[in-house]
Amino acid sequence: MTGGDNKAEAGVRVLGGRMSPFTMRARMALELRGVAYELLEESFEPRKSDRLLAANPVYKKIPVLLLPDGRAVCESAVIVQYADEAWPAAARAAPLLPEDPYQRAMHRFWTAFVDDKFWPALDGASLAPTPEARAEAAAEARAALRHLEEAFAALSNGGAFFSGAAPGLLDIALGCFLPALRACERLSGAVLLDEAATPLLKKWSEWFAGVHAVKALLPETDEVVGFTRFLQAKFGVAGAN
Numbered sequence: 001m002t003g004g005d006n007k008a009e010a011g012v013r014v015l016g017g018r019m020s021p022f023t024m025r026a027r028m029a030l031e032l033r034g035v036a037y038e039l040l041e042e043s044f045e046p047r048k049s050d051r052l053l054a055a056n057p058v059y060k061k062i063p064v065l066l067l068p069d070g071r072a073v074c075e076s077a078v079i080v081q082y083a084d085e086a087w088p089a090a091a092r093a094a095p096l097l098p099e100d101p102y103q104r105a106m107h108r109f110w111t112a113f114v115d116d117k118f119w120p121a122l123d124g125a126s127l128a129p130t131p132e133a134r135a136e137a138a139a140e141a142r143a144a145l146r147h148l149e150e151a152f153a154a155l156s157n158g159g160a161f162f163s164g165a166a167p168g169l170l171d172i173a174l175g176c177f178l179p180a181l182r183a184c185e186r187l188s189g190a191v192l193l194d195e196a197a198t199p200l201l202k203k204w205s206e207w208f209a210g211v212h213a214v215k216a217l218l219p220e221t222d223e224v225v226g227f228t229r230f231l232q233a234k235f236g237v238a239g240a241n
Contacts, residue, residue: 011068012037015052019227021119022076024217025176026063029080029096031213032167033087040066076176077111080169094166103155107162110151111173118144122177125192126184126228131239138190142197148174149198156200160207167211175208183224187241 014030014037016023023039030037042052042062055064055072065073065082073082084096097104121144124137155162155170162170185192195202209218232240 011066013040013066014038014063015040015042015055015066016063017042019219019224020062021176021180022061023063024179025076025172026065026079026083027217028167028172028176028214029083031217032096032172033083035083035087077115077169077173080172084169094163094168096163096168096172098163098168106151106155107168107170110148110155110162110170113144113147113151114170114173114177118148118174119177122180122184122192125190126180126187127231127235127237129236129238134188134237135190138184138188138192141184141192142194145193145198145201149201152200152204156204161204167208167214171204171208175205175214178205178209179219179221179224180228182221183228186221186225187228 012030012035014023014026016026016039018039018041027037027039040051042049048060052062052064053060055066056062056074059074061074063074063076063079065079067073073079080096088095097107118141121137121140125134125141128134128137151170152162157164159165161167162174167175181192184190193202193205208214229240231237
């Protein structure tokens with residue numbers, strides 16, 4: 001599988017999974033930079049592959065960006081920043097990070113916030129063991145989104161994206177979780193991305209999901225709901241829908 005109709009970049013591969021939001025994040029960066037690649041699907045049953053363990057012996061996780069010379073770049077946010085720096089000539093749009101050092105720092109700060117605060121809460125809203133724990137996690141996810149609403153107002157400069165006129169690091173960092181967010185809302189009946197509480201993010205989510213380089217990578221909500229139900233059954237989530 002390759003990244004759309006982009007110009008070939010010989011030997012670039014991504015170890016990952018199509019349903020993994022972190023794999024989506026890495027792929028979005030490559031698509032936005034105009035880099036062709038091959039997705040190598042990883043299966044974790046019955047065990048992680050020797051290929052993955054060799055490429056990422058520290059974290060043993062997907063995604064991993066495999067370069068033509070055999071080197072590997074691990075961790076999705078790191079892959080996004082590597083793609084921004086390694087393939088500037090292939091870019092079809094603006095850089096994924098702003099030029100101003102302070103603005104770059106702010107985008108990195110909020111990307112870390114997405115991974116450290118928002119994603120664990122969103123994950124817990126679907127997969128925490130009890131209904132009470134899931135409701136608490138959903139409240140934490142909504143609180144994190146309110147912080148990100150403020151960040152959007154401060155960083156977007158009136159544009160459609162966190163990076164202004166075109167999607168960048170922070171857009172990708174949060175946008176890769178939109179399928180999981182929509183599935184969580186459907187399964188729980190809770191509204192996480194609320195037009196009243198987070199109107200800027202609500203509109204942003206529509207703009208981001210419509211970006212050509214992103215749209216094809218986002219699985220349908222029904223498919224993510226099915227996958228989430230599979231995980232709920234696997235982990236023994238009590239009282240799940």
